[in-house]
Amino acid sequence: xxxxxxxxxxxxxxxxxxxxxxxxxxxxxxxxxxxxxxxxxxxxxxxxxxxxxxxxxxxxxxxxxxxxxxxxxxxxxxxxxxxxxxxxxxxxxxxxxxxxxxxxxxxxxxxxxxxxxxxxxxxxxxxxxxxxxxxxxxx
Numbered sequence: 001x002x003x004x005x006x007x008x009x010x011x012x013x014x015x016x017x018x019x020x021x022x023x024x025x026x027x028x029x030x031x032x033x034x035x036x037x038x039x040x041x042x043x044x045x046x047x048x049x050x051x052x053x054x055x056x057x058x059x060x061x062x063x064x065x066x067x068x069x070x071x072x073x074x075x076x077x078x079x080x081x082x083x084x085x086x087x088x089x090x091x092x093x094x095x096x097x098x099x100x101x102x103x104x105x106x107x108x109x110x111x112x113x114x115x116x117x118x119x120x121x122x123x124x125x126x127x128x129x130x131x132x133x134x135x136x137x138x139x
Contacts (some may be wrong), residue, residue, distance in 0.1 A: 003033040005063040006054060014042035020067045027096040029064060036061050054115050064093045064097060069101060069110055079114075 005028050009020035017040045028035050039054075064086060069079065083102050086093050093101040100106045 003031070003063055004036045004061045005033045005065050006061040007038040008064060008066040009038070009040045010066070011042055014022055017022075017042070023067055023096050027094075027098075028063075031065060032064075035128050036046045055089050055091060059089050059091060062091055064091055066095060068097070069099075069113075079110065080107070085112075 006023075007021055007028070009017045009024065010133040011017050011020070021038055024038075025035060027033075037060075059118050072102060079101070083093055091102075093106075095101065101107060101110055
């Protein structure tokens with residue numbers, strides 16, 4: 001099957017969906033990939049949930065493309081489950097920087113970035129907790 005893509009664009013506010021779609025379409029054009037469908041979502045339903053639904057049915061694409069991995073989902077473990085499902089269905093998952101998240105290198109890179117983000121979040125929470133404790137302690 002020639003490469004056919006399903007584009008995902010997601011925004012909590014609904015802004016920038018057209019920009020995300022345009023960037024993904026350009027990436028597909030540059031790589032000789034036909035776009036068969038575009039899913040633009042606003043709000044709390046993640047593209048990840050929709051992608052799982054797409055992969056449960058009859059698949060007429062072999063590439064999922066989004067601007068960046070956060071468009072699929074901001075939670076690493078949930079995205080890994082999508083990557084597993086996509087791999088089972090012979091669908092490759094990309095971001096427009098050319099990273100194939102379903103490749104061993106892409107999975108490694110994504111896991112490393114996810115761990116770094118979790119580390120930075122824990123550090124920020126620790127700082128905030130220490131600041132709150134210092135503010136509450138009598139001098």
